Amino acid sequence: MKENANPYKPEIVTIEDTWQETYGDRAIKTFKVVLDDEEARENWSHRPGQCAMIGVLGVGESMISISCSPTEGKFLRFSVMRAGKVTQALHELEPGDKMTVRGPYGNSFPVDEWKGKNILTIGGGIGQAPLRPIIEYVKANRADYKNLSLIYGARTSADLCFKSEFEALNDRDDINYHLSIDIEEEGWPHYVGFVPSLLMEVNPSPENTIAITCGPPVMINFVLQNLKQLNFTDEQIYTTLENRMKCGIGKCGRCNVAHLYVCKDGPVFSYATLKSIPEAFA
């Protein structure tokens, strides 16, 4: 991002590819986009965990996590759940259409600090999207990290995202994954139950491990409780917070959680930071 650029001015991007991850009322669609401006495309750099304000001119913008790692290439990926006015407009876009993108915003997962450690991601539903860049980054720098384990669940098998990517993990032996769905389904070979329970089943050791969790607030609360039960320290637990956002640059005031702005001091927070802030768990 240019130094003195107008931070409200977005880049125009073109959609290279899109596909549905899930269907229904709260459908999730993934977009792979490329910045139109060559210089901007070359200069773009982001870190796992950062977000961008994406939108449609004439409709508005939404803060969505960048769900690809910078190691994957000169493109951006966003997985968007259809929920309101802007996401509805985004879902109507197809390859070749234009979007606006502003960013990258926020802090990032301290992936460099985590080198030499075991990484455990615990995701629920669309919460897997902000975790994906960690996974891809670790894959691209595999030797720098020890074990990589993924725990991921959704309400039903139809609500799971990135299914093909999980299946591809079967071809490698250096990443474990555990999937779950909330209710019994015919032909489902994996765990049935909520993600926090699956976490207890997996029973990961906190030894030299970082746990990162994203998902619905209810799931996060129980996952945090369970991680503490498994003796993870506060500094070993990371999560992302989300809030309604408009400017993305700490000016409009609405994303604050106590004195922290989710768009600038977050979205990544360690549990050590959050536990003394009651509003973080609203």
Place this chain on the structure above:
Amino acid sequence: MERMKIGKEKFGDFLTALDKQLYAPQKVGETLRFVPVTPENKLDLEFSNTTVPPKSVLFPQVETLYQYELGKTDLNLPDGGEERVLVGVRPCDARAMAIVDNLFSWDIDDPYYLAKREKTTVIGLACSEPGMNCFCTSVGGGPASTEGLDLLLTDLGEVFLLQSLTEKGKRLCQEAEGTLEQATEEEVTSAEKLHQEAAGKIVRNIDTGGISEKLPELWDSSLWQDVSEACLGCGTCTFLCPTCHCFDIQDEAEGLEGRRCRVWDSCMFSEYTLHASGHNPRPTRRERTRNRVNHKYSYFVTKFERTACVGCGRCINLCPVNIDILNILAEVIKEAI
């Protein structure tokens, strides 16, 4: 600090000599706010304070961020505008600008606000008759506080005493040199006396010491329910607050073209933090009131070491249900003991 004076009858000449766009309090509808004026306009500087604070000049209710045309990749950005002079800003509102500057230049510069701020010179007017609900002295200000001002006028009856406070102020005086005279020692002393008397006329006081530390401890207190029960959730306190700066970004589309603009928003509105999923982390007025008071007196202090309240009293005067910030602070202090 240079002290000069100007006869009130010559004040119009002074303003003409400045050759910049002037903003002064004028009636818009039924109430006063800062609007563009010409030196010929009759300037009434006998007011207590404007209803809408001068933040509306630097941070207007609506501001176009850019205009677009679908199919084109150029976005038309508006420029910083012309050089302007605000005349008659009360010291509390000027301090508020200095406070809000912190936020608009935090890490990433807000070009719209800062470009205007850069091109704005602020001529303040010291208060000789503070309003009944003014409490600037309780939050580090005063009726003749100079923070945020480039020039300060004191009304001495026949003349204004003029204090030049900054480089910008000095330049302005140079432009209008012909209309100014050196102030006498007597006049300077007279002004200082007026300032002190004005401070003494402030009737509502509160000791705000330690409040920023006390507030987080009272997070779960029942006082928030009590003080917010009468709240209507309107935007009056926030829109008229000189330090409030929250905004919404909206797209206004007319066919294939349109604009993205920002508009004032209020943390007291119920949909301020409403997620598209339907979840609202601040679902009732209790949480929103608690957040507002904490933001002004605690969070802003943590981030910028400034209380985000200048004691102008507008929220007290205009809250339709008499939710009184001084009352809330008194409850906080009482409970924290």
Place this chain on the structure above:
Amino acid sequence: MVDLEKLRTVARETISRDDVKYLIGWRQGTYGFRVSPCFIKEPGEAEQLIFSPLCTNNLASYLIVMEKLPLPRGEQPDTRKVAVMVKGCDSRAVVQQLIEQGTKREELYIIGCPCEGVLDLKKVEAKFPHILDPVTVQWGKDKIIFQLPEGVEEVPREEVLAQKCLDCRDPNPVIADITLGEGVQAWGNGEYQDVQELEAKGAEERWSFWEDKFNSCIRCYSCRNVCPMCYCKDCVLDRLNPSWVYRSSNVSENTAFHLSRAFHLAGRCVECGECERVCPVDIPLMKLNKKLAKEVEEKYGYRPGLDPEAKPLQSSYRPDDKEDFIL
């Protein structure tokens, strides 16, 4: 005249009842002539209650402002009554809310207070500036009695009463479970004097008048929030999808805002005047609302909020209605 002791006794008795959650009344404010709505939950708190010309707030607004949060599993909603003190105009708001089924009669305990008019704070603060200590104010015969720090002042009522009170036709509550004090003689003549004055002007002059006022609107939503009849969960003026009225403030959008609200209130507005009172930039909203109230009264012979058994105006049809079709 409402006897304060009687008021407080009734309040204590009411709040002591098992079937009453809380009582909404007025108490002395934090300075001068201010009064604040208060929510009494314990009999001991009833001491604060007052009823005087200062009690401008329409407490019926609180019957629809209260947030209803989702309940924890297994918990039943608390359907105990809310006791509310109402003046004449306020009681009409309560009746209109009942007509529209915005509230339920069995969830209300209405304490009626016949009213001889409330003050216009702007007029009073202009007349008696800089009064910090709380002031006691009472109704006298055709005058208002102020107990100021320097002494007692008596002022003719026309000088300090709110405009809406000077034209009042309903000073006595039209619905109540208990009434405090004697009924008062109505004095309004129903001629809509101030509306007629504006109507007499030409279209250009009228437009210029409203353009000047709407231009000053800062879109604070105070008028909408205070209105006891504005309780749509999905208010058209909040909606962004589609955006009926943009959030930006300019004459065009503000006119749309205010006219939309006025039309949505036609046949429903009980002329309590709160919208005009709370407006921080003093837009004379009552002129708009009264114009529509006048139209409704002239065309349909209907005044909202008087008869709890009545049907809402725009959703009722009578065989003898003037038009033979809904358009």
